[in-house]
Amino acid sequence: MVDKITLGYTHLSGCTGCTVALADNYAGLLTLLDRYVDIKYMPTLADARHVQKVDVSFVEGSCCINDKLAVEELKETREKSAVVVALGGCACYGNITRFSRGGQQNQPAHEAYLPIGNLIKVDVFIPGCAPTPQMIRNVAVMAYLLLKGTKEQKELATAFLTPLMKLAEKNEACFCDLMTDVINQGLCMGCGSCAAACPVRAITMEYGKPNGERDLCIKCGACYAQCPRGFFNTDVISQYEAINEAIMGALQ
């Protein structure tokens, strides 16, 4: 199909969980590939593995600055992609790789890992460990509409993606974001979204407010991104019914 967008997938220091989450869209992924997206390169799911010129590239994993190849691939990804999406907590925020002190086999000197936004400009964040198949799906459909849609679809896609672009302005995340940017700012209303979103159950709700076990936090950014007082674009979310239907319709 002529109107497909091209997608690349650069795999740095990540556990392939983000790849699996993408694949876990099952039939939805096949429909995406049939109608909307051509994967130009991607370890695991495509034959071509080397970075090419694409419309959108997903980057999984943080970047080990002691690994020359990783740094080069990341820079090349930026040069050759119109839109770079940091997929998952490691690419966005470092996530579990923040805790690396090196010494692991077979590259013990690979010890310093940075979220990709410390090295290149990133356009869109999809936080979480692992990011959810549905979030990847929604962003993929919106990215398609942004590049190939009608004027109205482009506007909707822009509005949908804007908060995820704003998230990309910051490269650190942890439970503390809920303290500093939500509770300390007098915005928490105790819904519990953060506790549900946390993949490691580091957050419990005590008397209606989140309590973080900071030693358990892996710094994936899911809690803050899920929080309705983290960001809440009323104009987009109020159209939830129509947007959900449009996304499901696009994947029928």
Add this chain to the structure above:
Amino acid sequence: MGAELGNYKTCVSARSTDKELLKYAQDGGIVSQLFAFALEEGIIDGAIVAANKEFAAKYPSKVMADNSNFDMIEPWRSIPAIVNTKAELLAAAGTKYNISPNMAMIKEATRSFGLDKIGIVGTPCQMQAVRKGQLYPVGLRDVGDKIALAVGIFCMENFPYQSIIQLVEDHAAMKLESVKKMEIGKGKFWVYGKRGQVVQLPLKVTHKYEQPGCKVCLDYVANLADISTGSVGSPDGWSTVMVRSKIGDSVWAKAMAAGVFETQPIEKVKPGLELVTKLANEKITKNQATLAARATFGVGKGLRNPYL
């Protein structure tokens, strides 16, 4: 129809036709009856509700795990819980007036509780959390499409549990364990004792105990729920019901066909939608002013606005 009431397909004054259920209900028993009906019909296979100490003692495996020991749960502290039967539902019925983080259980409901069709009740902000969770499911894998019925309740503000202690034990001078019912209505905070005593506090007293996070909320009538309900606008013992989404429309039509609710046209009841509209506008105007004041809170520095 102004924006302050959100989009809705129908609006009526209603109450449950189940006399037994009404004994447990806050007003018209709308939330309990909707979930009881939806459970019976298989529209949902469980619901996330706000339960309490007595519920936790009776159904310990159904309440949200937190760090408190069940013996330490205070009277009237609300705890999110999953209910699968009408008996459990009724055990959790009634308004608690303190924060129940129901969204905290939305993922667990689909995991260890194994629900495929979840019902959830919540305040307008919690309905916002539900919809954000469906459109931006950052940490809610395989949850969004399992939310089968979201019921929102009208809400001016909520209280932290400790504020309820202040209001009931200090201001109303009653022991929390002896309280039968609490209610906000007719411009007052009412506390009903189990032995029949009634204490009323002017809302002026309650304002300073409100949860700060409520003061930036721009939704009074749960615009993003499938069905929203509250006592405001309807006569005593009845509730105002707004049916909003396609899901809400379908569930409400089935419930009406089954005769589980009796209704009156909202235009025919007093005080009617006029009061709902007035209060909605009051809340939105007040909180928009708060947001504006936050923007210039410091000297050349403001506080965060989550809507920008």
